[in-house]
Amino acid sequence: MAPAKETEQSESRLRELGFDPTQPPESAIATLRSIRMTAGDGAVAHALGGIATPEAAAMLAEMETGATGATRREIRRALFRLRQRGIAPAERDLPASPTAVPSEVGLTALLSPADAEGAAIAWLIKARAGGGLKRLWGLVSESDGLIGATLDTLSRKDLRNEQADVERRAGARLIAADPRLVDFILCDAYRRTPEGQRGRVGNFLTIRTEIVAASPPTDFHHPIYTEFADAAAAEPSVDLMKEPEVAVFKFPAATLKPYIDEASGLQQSVIVLSQAQQQERVITVVERALAELVTGSEAVRLRRHLEDTAYIFARTGKRQEAAWGAAAAAKIRDGADLKRFPFFQNFMRAQLGAMLAERQEEERQETRLIMTPAEAMRARQQAQARMRRGSR
Numbered sequence: 001m002a003p004a005k006e007t008e009q010s011e012s013r014l015r016e017l018g019f020d021p022t023q024p025p026e027s028a029i030a031t032l033r034s035i036r037m038t039a040g041d042g043a044v045a046h047a048l049g050g051i052a053t054p055e056a057a058a059m060l061a062e063m064e065t066g067a068t069g070a071t072r073r074e075i076r077r078a079l080f081r082l083r084q085r086g087i088a089p090a091e092r093d094l095p096a097s098p099t100a101v102p103s104e105v106g107l108t109a110l111l112s113p114a115d116a117e118g119a120a121i122a123w124l125i126k127a128r129a130g131g132g133l134k135r136l137w138g139l140v141s142e143s144d145g146l147i148g149a150t151l152d153t154l155s156r157k158d159l160r161n162e163q164a165d166v167e168r169r170a171g172a173r174l175i176a177a178d179p180r181l182v183d184f185i186l187c188d189a190y191r192r193t194p195e196g197q198r199g200r201v202g203n204f205l206t207i208r209t210e211i212v213a214a215s216p217p218t219d220f221h222h223p224i225y226t227e228f229a230d231a232a233a234a235e236p237s238v239d240l241m242k243e244p245e246v247a248v249f250k251f252p253a254a255t256l257k258p259y260i261d262e263a264s265g266l267q268q269s270v271i272v273l274s275q276a277q278q279q280e281r282v283i284t285v286v287e288r289a290l291a292e293l294v295t296g297s298e299a300v301r302l303r304r305h306l307e308d309t310a311y312i313f314a315r316t317g318k319r320q321e322a323a324w325g326a327a328a329a330a331k332i333r334d335g336a337d338l339k340r341f342p343f344f345q346n347f348m349r350a351q352l353g354a355m356l357a358e359r360q361e362e363e364r365q366e367t368r369l370i371m372t373p374a375e376a377m378r379a380r381q382q383a384q385a386r387m388r389r390g391s392r
Helices: 003-016 025-039 041-048 054-064 069-084 156-170 179-192 195-201 204-208 238-242 253-268 275-293 296-315 319-333 342-369 373-391
Strands: 107-111 119-127 133-141 145-154
Touching: 003 025, 003 041, 025 041, 025 054, 041 054, 041 069, 054 069, 107 179, 107 296, 119 156, 119 179, 133 156, 133 179, 133 204, 145 156, 145 179, 145 195, 145 204, 179 204, 179 296, 238 319, 238 342, 253 275, 253 342, 275 342, 296 319, 319 342
Parallel strands: none
Antiparallel strands: 107 119, 119 133, 133 145
């Protein structure tokens, strides 16, 4: 499709969503913010490029954080159009973590979603002066820290082949990501690695210096909070639980056990409870689990899972889901009362329900191993009958 035709269709789509380019700049920018998730960043960026105000430039600068491919090019074209008219984003509109790794020439990164065990692949890649690439390969776990790390020298063709092979075996794409974010993920995983298991990645800090010269970051302003600044203040949708990347998160079984015991006890109670009474008591268990479990290190683990998942959603075209993930992560970050939000209620119900189902299945399996005298006699008679038939 010709660029002019694409532009015409984008402008038509924006008008359908309520954008009027003749609005005062402040109102026009507010409208673009409200329809950004539906319209897409490319169309919104093109429209912002025609609004000659510092606020439009500031919004474009926010959108550029973490943007890739055609979307990033469209944002940069819009910023260029504004600069030609003497308008550029102010420095204060470009927040950066004080501990963030400075941008380095030739430094790129790839990141995978977390799998069912909470493990993700993280690559930091740097071009070598004499040709070829250096790659810091890391396998990070939400529960066990840094599981593995190696430094390799390879060609660009080898990198492409390895990426294709990993994606085929893992069944998930490796997403182009901000190298500062991937570096923080690797360093944070190393700090969380149990002391007794650090031997497997004991040289991580040494091999990291081959890729990144800066000191290991201890904190990082996650780009989703800039990219989805408005959405982060909203309520996360319960539909976020439909995403496997979110539903896959698990709290440790030991921490869930007291709540599972209580929920199981409600089902086995000798006191006859109505369905409404059972639901009310289950809600009490869920709310207490939210208040007591989503704290400290477990809260940080869940928040970072939501942040990184939202980041990957945003880079795979799932803007609405990314906005919900950012909103959920922001609620944990800000210390909100999580039991007020249906998403977190459903999230904890799913955690407890999955473990309760596993326990019930284990109990059924154990019950099958215990035979009554009558069952044992029938089993013996059936075995003897099979032996007689086999001897004929």
